[in-house]
Amino acid sequence: MTSTEPPRSTPQRQAVLEALGAVDDFRSAQQVHEILATAGSGVGLATVYRTLALYAEHGLVDTLRREDGEAIYRRCSETHHHHLVCRSCGATVEVEGPAVERWTSAIASEHGFSDLAHTLEIVGTCAACAG
Amino acid sequence: MTSTEPPRSTPQRQAVLEALGAVDDFRSAQQVHEILATAGSGVGLATVYRTLALYAEHGLVDTLRREDGEAIYRRCSETHHHHLVCRSCGATVEVEGPAVERWTSAIASEHGFSDLAHTLEIVGTCAACAG
DNA sequence: CTTTGTGCAAAGCCTTTGCAATTTT
DNA sequence: AAAATTGCAAAGGCTTTGCACAAAG
Numbered sequence: 001m002t003s004t005e006p007p008r009s010t011p012q013r014q015a016v017l018e019a020l021g022a023v024d025d026f027r028s029a030q031q032v033h034e035i036l037a038t039a040g041s042g043v044g045l046a047t048v049y050r051t052l053a054l055y056a057e058h059g060l061v062d063t064l065r066r067e068d069g070e071a072i073y074r075r076c077s078e079t080h081h082h083h084l085v086c087r088s089c090g091a092t093v094e095v096e097g098p099a100v101e102r103w104t105s106a107i108a109s110e111h112g113f114s115d116l117a118h119t120l121e122i123v124g125t126c127a128a129c130a131g
Numbered sequence: 132m133t134s135t136e137p138p139r140s141t142p143q144r145q146a147v148l149e150a151l152g153a154v155d156d157f158r159s160a161q162q163v164h165e166i167l168a169t170a171g172s173g174v175g176l177a178t179v180y181r182t183l184a185l186y187a188e189h190g191l192v193d194t195l196r197r198e199d200g201e202a203i204y205r206r207c208s209e210t211h212h213h214h215l216v217c218r219s220c221g222a223t224v225e226v227e228g229p230a231v232e233r234w235t236s237a238i239a240s241e242h243g244f245s246d247l248a249h250t251l252e253i254v255g256t257c258a259a260c261a262g
Numbered sequence: 263c264t265t266t267g268t269g270c271a272a273a274g275c276c277t278t279t280g281c282a283a284t285t286t287t
Numbered sequence: 288a289a290a291a292t293t294g295c296a297a298a299g300g301c302t303t304t305g306c307a308c309a310a311a312g
Contacts, residue, residue, distance in 0.1 A: 008266080008267085008311090010266095010267065010268085010310085010311090012267080012268070013267090029301085029302080030300095030301075030302095042269090043268085043269095044268065044269045044270070045269090045270095045302095046268075046269065046270075046271095046302090046303080046304085047267080047268055047269075049301090049302060049303075050267085050268085050303090053302095053303095065196035065197075065198070065200055066196075067196070068300095068301095069196060069200045069201075069276075069277080069300095069301075070200075070300090070301065070302095071200060071301085071302085084242055084244060086244065093242050095238050095242075097234060099230065099234045100231060100234060100251075103230045103231060103234075104251075104253050107215065107226050107253070108253055108255050111215055111224050111226075111257075112257060112258030112261075113215060113217065113253075113255035113256060113257050114255055114258075114261050115255055115256045115261075116253060116254070116255040117253075117254050117255070118251065118252060118253040118254070119250070119252050120249065120250070120251045121249060121250050121251075122238070122239055122244075122247060122248075122249040123247070123248050123249070124239050124246055124247040124248070125244060125245050125246045126243060126244050127242075127243030127244070130243075130245050130246075139286090139291080139292090141285085141286085141291095141292065141293085143292080143293070144292095159276090160277080161275095161276075161277095173294090174293085174294090175293065175294045175295070176277095176295095177277090177278080177279085177293075177294065177295075177296095178292080178293055178294070180276090180277065180278075181278090181292085181293085184277095184278095199275095199276095200275090200276075200301080200302085201275090201276065201277095202276085202277085
């Protein structure tokens with residue numbers, strides 16, 4: 001479904017993509033809008049939504065849903081990693097998981113699935129909070 | 132965070148759980164409500180939402196988010212498993228992942244984390260929809 | 263000049279919440 | 288009688304859409 005041609009670039013779209021790239025993490029449309037507003041850019045919220053949807057369609061950003069249903073986006077190109085987060089203090093560690101990548105690919109193709117994406121989140125209690 | 136005691140049973144809650152169990156697949160709160168309405172049961176929409184949230188908290192139903200952000204629920208077995216979801220038709224396959232369990236444990240303890248929980252969701256395009 | 267993109271505000275949808283009535287213990 | 292649950296409707300929050308204006312080709 002990924003289109004071939006990249007979307008035309010405009011100042012607003014560029015701003016959205018840059019803001020998202022700068023944080024190098026998942027952010028909601030509203031968060032991106034706020035980042036831009038704080039930075040003095042007057043990009044409208046609707047434009048942020050339209051831009052993110054557009055880029056998601058073209059595969060330039062990854063999209064995901066948080067538990068509360070809000071859509072979050074990340075500029076996709078950097079290496080894929082997962083998060084290990086402490087449920088007590090919120091500390092997070094980024095971890096890479098080639099094993100997981102391989103396993104998901106294997107399982108999925110075993111069931112005839114293609115064009116994969118996956119989310120893995122690990123929550124636990126960190127050493128500092130366990131005491 | 133799963134509570135110890137199961138929720139008290141009421142006719143409405145039982146109806147919700149039965150409707151969900153009957154389809155043996157993921158359904159949104161609104162869909163469950165419609166199923167009940169069609170079946171002549173006058174359970175309110177708010178009650179359906181409350182019931183599903185309650186059971187999700189107690190681990191009796193699995194919850195997920197569709198791409199459009201709607202929450203979907205499914206009556207769930209006790210064993211821990213992951214889901215392979217088709218982004219096009221919504222078909223789901225339950226998969227077990229001892230490899231993932233092991234990997235998460237290893238990574239977490241390596242970083243000093245304990246008392247773990249994790250979520251893994253794989254989305255892709257199933258064979259039927261790939262054509 | 264025609265086409266595409268943007269802003270703003272209104273509308274849509276899913277979900278949650280306040281509150282009185284009802285049911286259960 | 289006290290506590291928990293339900294239903295209805297209103298409110299909330301995220302997202303999309305209609306439309307006029309601005310920008311781009």
